[in-house]
Amino acid sequence: AAPRHLTSIADLSPAEFTKLVLNASHYKTAVKSGQTPKSLSNSLAGQTVAMMFNKRSTRTRVSTEAAVTMMGGHPMFLGKDDIQLGVNESLRDTSTIISSMTSCMVARVGAHSDITGLAEYSSVPVINALSEDFHPLQTIADFQTITEALLNRSPSDSSLGLEGIKVAWVGDCNNVLFDLAIGCVKMGVNIGVASPTGYGIPDRMRNVILAAGSQSPAPGKLQETTIPEEAVKDAAVIVTDTWISMGQEAESQARLKAFAGYQVTNELATRGGAKPGWKFMHCLPRHPEEVDDEVFYGPRSLVFDEGENRLWAAVAALEAFVVNKGKIL
């Protein structure tokens, strides 16, 4: 049978996404209390996970290598100068060969079509480790972080108990936002997005985000604005990311200018009327222009829990897609 891939949160039903988040949280609690389940520590024994990264990474690389190791497998890191791909060999040939010798390809690429291209020719699951369009492993960790921090109601098999809360995104509409927004719409979480004119959500992506609600009883609403105060109004969580993603370095000057006034600060949250207990999240790496030190290192910040949760998100994703062959149990 054709393998099942994780290219975006859009690939998951609401119940599957919920399960991945709860499994991540479950393994975090179990392992941290010294009770690593045997079923986890042997689950990738004798198996190799290829990690094909053509961009830098701290969290995604370390979390994936640590997760595979925890599960008894071998993570094989293949940076852009290590393999023939991109220089001397096609995506098709590379995918066919690497998938014939390994159990999974975890890939960080530029164009999202490189992820779908790898998937098309792979005999093993492909997990997207960041493309220009999506970052599903980040979104799993983000929902884990929100669920652990807010816990509105007890999560159940099909719900994280987050329905009706609002997440605000202030800044650039990028890969991290797109999967986060898909997750929000799917889980009944409202999302307000503020970005400068010209840096909003592209039409093709808005369609993907809105379509993510089709299986949800009460999909989360998407609000788009150029005014940061409007997005943060009533928000329980304020999220941002760099204004200059990898590959956009040549646009740095124009972007720094366009995003002036979009920095996340306590003053912005107060002016806009965020919820009194609002929390802050950022996938990292962080630069001071998009969020000041007071918020980033302050008591509302969940950023280091969020970073750590990448490990547990990787464990949950590898278990579902590699060990359980795409059945999310």
Ligand code: CP
């Ligand atoms: N958040 C994230 O993906 O970080 P890295 O680029 O360091 O992997």
Ligand code: NVA
């Ligand atoms: N938006 C950022 C995320 C890095 C994890 C980028 O694509 O560079």
